[in-house]
Amino acid sequence: MSETQTIQNSAENVSGASILLDQVTKQYPGQTKPAVGGLTMEIPAGSIVMFVGPSGCGKTTTLKMINRLIEPTDGAIVINGDNVTDMNGDKLRRQIGYVIQAGGLFPHMSVAANIGLVPKMLGWDKDRIAARVDELLELVSLDPTVYRNRYPKELSGGQQQRIGVARALAADPPILLMDEPFGAVDPITRQRLQNELLNIQAELQKTIVCVTHDFDEAVKLGDWIAIFNEGAQIEQYDSPERILANPSNEFVENFIGSGAGLKQLTLNRVHEVEQQKAVTAAPGESPEAVIARLQEAGQQNVVILDSRGRAIQWLSQRQLSRMQVISDAADPNLPLVNEQSTLNEALDAMLVASTSAALVAGRRDAFTGLITVNTVMDAISAGQAAAQGDGDAPVGLNTGSIPQISDDDAPVNAAATDRHAATNTEGDAAAAGSTVAATSENASRPRDDAREPHAENHDTVNGHTTTNGHRAPWDETRRDSSATDRGDVGEENLTETRDRP
Amino acid sequence: MQPSAYGEGGDGTRVWDFVRDSYQQILFASWQHLSLVVQCLVLATVLAVVLSALVYRSKTASALANGVSAMGLTIPSFALIGLLIAPFGFGVLPAVIVVTFFATLPILRNAVVGLNSIPASVVESARGIGMSRFRTLATVELPMAWPIILAGIRVSAQMVIGIAAVAAYTLGPGLGGFIFSGLSRLGGANAFESVVVGVVGVILLAIILDLLLVVLSRLTTSRGIRV
Numbered sequence: 001m002s003e004t005q006t007i008q009n010s011a012e013n014v015s016g017a018s019i020l021l022d023q024v025t026k027q028y029p030g031q032t033k034p035a036v037g038g039l040t041m042e043i044p045a046g047s048i049v050m051f052v053g054p055s056g057c058g059k060t061t062t063l064k065m066i067n068r069l070i071e072p073t074d075g076a077i078v079i080n081g082d083n084v085t086d087m088n089g090d091k092l093r094r095q096i097g098y099v100i101q102a103g104g105l106f107p108h109m110s111v112a113a114n115i116g117l118v119p120k121m122l123g124w125d126k127d128r129i130a131a132r133v134d135e136l137l138e139l140v141s142l143d144p145t146v147y148r149n150r151y152p153k154e155l156s157g158g159q160q161q162r163i164g165v166a167r168a169l170a171a172d173p174p175i176l177l178m179d180e181p182f183g184a185v186d187p188i189t190r191q192r193l194q195n196e197l198l199n200i201q202a203e204l205q206k207t208i209v210c211v212t213h214d215f216d217e218a219v220k221l222g223d224w225i226a227i228f229n230e231g232a233q234i235e236q237y238d239s240p241e242r243i244l245a246n247p248s249n250e251f252v253e254n255f256i257g258s259g260a261g262l263k264q265l266t267l268n269r270v271h272e273v274e275q276q277k278a279v280t281a282a283p284g285e286s287p288e289a290v291i292a293r294l295q296e297a298g299q300q301n302v303v304i305l306d307s308r309g310r311a312i313q314w315l316s317q318r319q320l321s322r323m324q325v326i327s328d329a330a331d332p333n334l335p336l337v338n339e340q341s342t343l344n345e346a347l348d349a350m351l352v353a354s355t356s357a358a359l360v361a362g363r364r365d366a367f368t369g370l371i372t373v374n375t376v377m378d379a380i381s382a383g384q385a386a387a388q389g390d391g392d393a394p395v396g397l398n399t400g401s402i403p404q405i406s407d408d409d410a411p412v413n414a415a416a417t418d419r420h421a422a423t424n425t426e427g428d429a430a431a432a433g434s435t436v437a438a439t440s441e442n443a444s445r446p447r448d449d450a451r452e453p454h455a456e457n458h459d460t461v462n463g464h465t466t467t468n469g470h471r472a473p474w475d476e477t478r479r480d481s482s483a484t485d486r487g488d489v490g491e492e493n494l495t496e497t498r499d500r501p
Numbered sequence: 502m503q504p505s506a507y508g509e510g511g512d513g514t515r516v517w518d519f520v521r522d523s524y525q526q527i528l529f530a531s532w533q534h535l536s537l538v539v540q541c542l543v544l545a546t547v548l549a550v551v552l553s554a555l556v557y558r559s560k561t562a563s564a565l566a567n568g569v570s571a572m573g574l575t576i577p578s579f580a581l582i583g584l585l586i587a588p589f590g591f592g593v594l595p596a597v598i599v600v601t602f603f604a605t606l607p608i609l610r611n612a613v614v615g616l617n618s619i620p621a622s623v624v625e626s627a628r629g630i631g632m633s634r635f636r637t638l639a640t641v642e643l644p645m646a647w648p649i650i651l652a653g654i655r656v657s658a659q660m661v662i663g664i665a666a667v668a669a670y671t672l673g674p675g676l677g678g679f680i681f682s683g684l685s686r687l688g689g690a691n692a693f694e695s696v697v698v699g700v701v702g703v704i705l706l707a708i709i710l711d712l713l714l715v716v717l718s719r720l721t722t723s724r725g726i727r728v
């Protein structure tokens with residue numbers, strides 16, 4: 001569903017920027033294994049990419065290397081075609097939004113000061129900053145007049161997190177990095193914040209990279225999900241639908257956990273599926289008239305709406321027949337869901353209330369219709385069918401880590417890589433398109449780069465370094481790199497020119 | 502009350518007479534005392550903050566700074582003054598050195614503790630939005646550590662008001678002059694009164710300075726981190 005859209009968008013009017021990690025490695029001194037090993041990864045412009053994986057797998061390290069909060073030991077980071085590996089890190093970070101758990105707000109600064117920090121560093125004038133602060137507060141659904149002058153300690157956890165997002169968006173950066181942003185808030189607030197992030201993203205179309213350890217969150221938010229194993233080995237990098245339907249290996253399966261089918265329901269929202277019409281009535285009507293209407297419509301149950309159109313009761317014909325008059329009492333146990341709720345939540349509401357349908361509320365909680373268990377089932381089958389389609393997933397694979405296993409034997413390395421690639425593709429015939437062997441041009445080209453030259457990883461980096469500074473679409477940068485990969489001579493020349501003052 | 506061994510006074514009236522007769526001198530000495538202490542405190546704060554900024558990132562250096570400040574406080578101030586007379590002679594300079602030295606120690610200790618107590622996440626988010634190391638220190642870490650540093654300054658202020666009195670031994674400025682001159686001619690006319698004026702004056706100055714620092718702390722601590 002959404003992935004094709006995103007790819008198309010990336011060519012059109014997205015404010016986000018594409019990110020390319022080119023054989024990025026982080027090796028900490030004194031450790032035998034790299035924290036991130038030779039990771040090559042493409043992050044399409046304007047999409048939300050979720051990094052998930054067990055603790056210590058290198059997902060956060062990878063995230064922090066994008067804005068170079070952690071400097072990569074090796075490899076290149078290319079944003080919108082610009083190699084940013086050697087630019088001033090502070091300047092780079094001012095152009096990339098960064099959100100951490102609990103917002104990371106500065107307690108000694110007011111909300112306005114916190115949000116205005118980056119614009120201030122970029123030299124905006126005061127009026128422009130103040131206007132921007134108000135704009136952002138409204139974007140994250142906080143009233144500027146109320147919250148502008150508050151201090152972080154006067155805010156709830158969820159509000160702090162919103163300010164954190166607002167601060168990250170202050171200078172309108174094309175990229176937003178989020179490190180377990182919703183880890184520190186309660187489940188209800190978390191859901192609300194997630195929905196809000198999706199709304200904001202629908203409006204702004206940033207490139208968002210988000211680290212989480214919660215797979216459900218990844219499924220809910222992500223256009224793409226990268227599942228990492230130790231050493232930032234990408235196990236699978238694909239759309240949530242296809243990861244759920246076709247996990248590439250056992251690790252991914254275990255990570256998804258049980259109930260993959262149920263999790264698929266979180267991909268669909270109530271407003272995306274068909275709702276059934278229901279017979280409605282108002283309090284005070286006579287039960288006989290309502291029963292007559294029900295029989296005419298061939299339905300069993302009637303929804304009683306209050307004066308503002310909100311569902312307050314859901315009555316069967318039998319219940320109606322025992323009544324003198326329809327009361328205006330509100331039943332607290334109605335299976336009510338919002339149009340923005342996921343199908344998973346809708347199903348949950350039905351199960352809790354032991355009904356085969358749930359009442360859907362739209363804007364201002366006004367009743368819009370019914371969603372039935374059958375609709376939900378259809379959505380499951382439709383989702384599974386859709387996931388069988390051909391993959392156009394972005395590239396994500398590791399090369400550098402494989403030579404780490406036995407550094408002295410080149411042929412073995414090559415074999416190991418091939419095996420690695422093979423396990424990914426063999427996993428499932430239908431998944432063949434998913435992880436690495438993608439069908440689109442975009443995806444196949446860099447894969448070739450990465451597979452050919454194992455011993456030349458470093459040279460590839462040099463090749464990129466020379467492209468530093470000149471602005472080119474990232475495809476071009478890639479082509480550069482593959483050219484250098486293939487031609488040893490050209491590459492040496494490049495290195496030489498670079499060494500010359 | 503029995504007449505004391507040190508002159509006939511002790512009933513307060515003679516002290517009062519002394520104050521009335523030489524209040525201009527007392528005021529001047531108090532002012533000089535306060536001025537010496539405040540200026541040395543400012544200097545000490547700057548020194549301590551710079552030193553703490555240099556050491557706080559390293560565990561060893563922080564421990565070293567704490568050790569030095571703990572040991573430094575065990576040096577008797579009188580002894581240090583005596584030692585400083587040899588290279589610097591009598592006058593203001595050795596007094597300033599001694600007072601600043603002792604004032605720096607508690608502030609340094611608190612500054613190191615304060616800077617180290619800032620959550621790593623806050624520093625990370627500062628770096629993450631593109632603040633340089635220096636900017637992070639100046640606009641995030643120091644303001645957040647300021648209440649703790651200020652507590653150190655208050656401790657220092659109390660301590661060095663007394664030390665400044667001792668520093669008068671080198672003929673430096675301040676109320677210490679009354680104490681030393683009184684002690685040196687105990688039994689003589691107005692000797693006891695002189696000592697009392699010196700001691701009471703020092704106590705009053707300490708209270709005034711502390712109040713000033715409380716006001717300063719209200720004015721300079723962000724509402725967001727006030728307890």
